[in-house]
Amino acid sequence: MSVTALRRATRESVSGLPREFWWLWTSTLVNRLGAFVATFMALYLTLDRGYSASYAGLVASLHGLGGVVSSLAGGVMADRLGRRPTLLIAQTSTALSVALLGFVRDPVAIAAVAFLVGMASNASRPAVQAMMADIVRPEDRIRAFSLNYWAINLGFAVSSMAAGFIAEYSYLAGFLIEAGMTLVCAVVVFVKLPESRPRQQQEKSVDEVPVSLGTVLRDRRYMGVVGLSFLVAVVFQQGSVGLPVAMGSAGFAPADYGLAIAVNGLLIVVLQIPVTRFIEHRDPRRLLVVSSLLAGYGFGLTAFAGSVGVFALTVCVWTLAEIVNAPTQTGLVVSLSPVHGRGRYQGVYTLSWSLAALVAPLMSGFVIDRWGAEWLWGLCAVVGTAAGAGYGVLMRRLPAEPAPATLAPVVPAAEASTA
Template sequence: MKLANILRTYSGLPRSVYVIFIAQVINRFGDFVMPFLTFLLTTQFNYSIAQTGSIVMLTMLISIPGGLIGGKVADHIGRKKSYLIFQGGSGLSLLLCAFFYTEPIMLVFIMITSFFGGAVRPIINAILSDVLKPEDRQAGFSLSYLGVNLGVALGPIVAGFLFNHYRFWIFMGDAITSFIAIILVMLTITESLPSIVVLDSPITTDEKNDKVSQTNINSNENHEIGNIFKVLLSRPKLLWFMFFNMFYSATYVQSGFSLPLILNHVYTEKGPQIFGSLMSTNAITVLVLTIAMTAFSKKYSAISNIAIGGVAYVIGFGMIGVIQSLPFFWISTLIWTLGEIIISINFGVYVTSQTPQNFRARFNAITNISFGIGAIMGTALVGLFIDHFGILKVWGLVAGLSSIGTLGMFILARKEVKAVEGVIKE
């Protein structure tokens, strides 16, 4: 991908979007602790696999109330203030971990870090939703997604070295990158809460009103009065979207759950090495093709793109049960990664289009929960299926789960097309 194409795809976006991109790269590059938590628990504290699994699951569950609280705070006091508070809490917890990393009390600070980390995610999405015009949302969310993956592609290499040689710096490095991101946001981002619209550069009142009107052309984004349950129930399309998204999540989680199991079944001791190569294929595909998929996404609506991404899930994951040759595993990974990219780019775009401005952070938190529920369902239920029917037969079930999600998304897309046609006729 030529530099000119990259610049053209992401040019003209609000300054806050570029700041979020840089902050995502820094934060995810320094995300040293969580990816190595399993190794830490088993080697540092000699916990059993069952104990380790319970602790890791608990850290995931604690992030859920974190997201809900972070979303509520961000919708009331502002995105920037909330980001600084919760990202600061995460950094401080990691700093304390660095000084207690050889003691079991470190796990308490890990849990606190997970809580704050869960709070930060919906705040970032709310910032992007606030500052991006509808026609720029795919590019803006794509750039944020690219920033996450740039950090993830580089960070684990450094973290692996630190884990083996300078374990103290696993925690200290994670804390330092968190504080760098905080300073960056504090100095360069202005508040974006819609009720007090503050833009990236000084403008006149007329210019401000004009820009606000451009970002509020969808009536679903108008301010709403009431509690979150009442407002959410008034948006059945979003509820159905979250339901079908759980099937997507249950499918995607197999990339880290069932895929290693079948590789061990087919390739025995070479399984972990091959799994690593497939994860590298996934990372490289994301970095190379995200921009191309962003350009492709502009041709269709967000929900139509998400449905198309589901087709890639059905094919990419479904074919795993019938392939035996290594090149086909790479092809499978390439296909489902294309689905991952296009779904990730358009997910926030669709949620924003269905969300009142004054509920954006909270709705983002709830949609993140739907993803988490799907992941838990995909791990627990698929695990039971594997125990009874074996790893080879599970891929038919996975294809079925992704097919349900895909069909549901296509139905939502079709309803959206009919709604637009009805407006045009009027």
């Protein structure tokens, strides 16, 4: 591809999106650039504080449990209070709890604050996704979600590298830097982002049912999608929980795992935008079927890996699945969500990933200890196949996306804060 063609492709990928989206995108990028704590938490607890690996695992589980709790709470807040107030509360709470985590020393206090960090940090996700759906035109949403996912991975790649250098200097500095950058995100939201929650219709039809968590849970097709998302998420989680254990058991050094998994972040940064241009207007059902199969069999091929190079090749396969799945799945969730229930629907969807983060480590450890890593990779192939078949059956008829003209006007920020 020539330089001119590359520039034109880049312009087409980023053009046409509203200014509010780019401020939200900037907030996401800054937030991920400062995400140091999750990277070095285990090292901080075991090396700096001298706790056992079991205790570090407990703290990580409590952090994940906090995310499970706030997935639903954050979705309800986004619909009731508004997207902007939810983001401000979540990001401010995250900054304060992360800073506090750097100062507490008692093991019970560390575990409790880690739970609060997980709860506060995850509460913003439904609001971010709901706001993005509010402000971006339906035909541009796949592209917008893809760009946001690209920012997440770019920020994580940079913060992961920076975390090692910061940890060598001071773990406390890492906590305070993350707290400061999260506050910057809150400032960006406060100054640059208006409330985007659609106004409730002034005259409701007789048949209109208010959206509650019960409404979401009774939506069988949507909950089917959430269940399939959970299966795919469990598979993807093996890249960070099953793969390092399996490589370590096979005699590979931590540096070997680092080299193999680095391919994941590199490919996402390089390929996310061009791949999105290819999939943007294609059938989401087929994309989800294909990505589920690629994820399952990408991890399944790991059973035949005997060198770092082959491990890296398998990472390439399931990373391509991740690139296709992430924006397509988020766009599908929006298309299945009623306008005035986006926060709750996004919260339940976020819950599927939070639960997967809890289940995947337990599953991988049990399977590897009981039967060996080969069985884990075979199980991933089975789960990916089941998810692909499920998408094919469940999503035969996708609902039509509501036209932009049918959306209710936006609630002013001052009014939303008192809603």
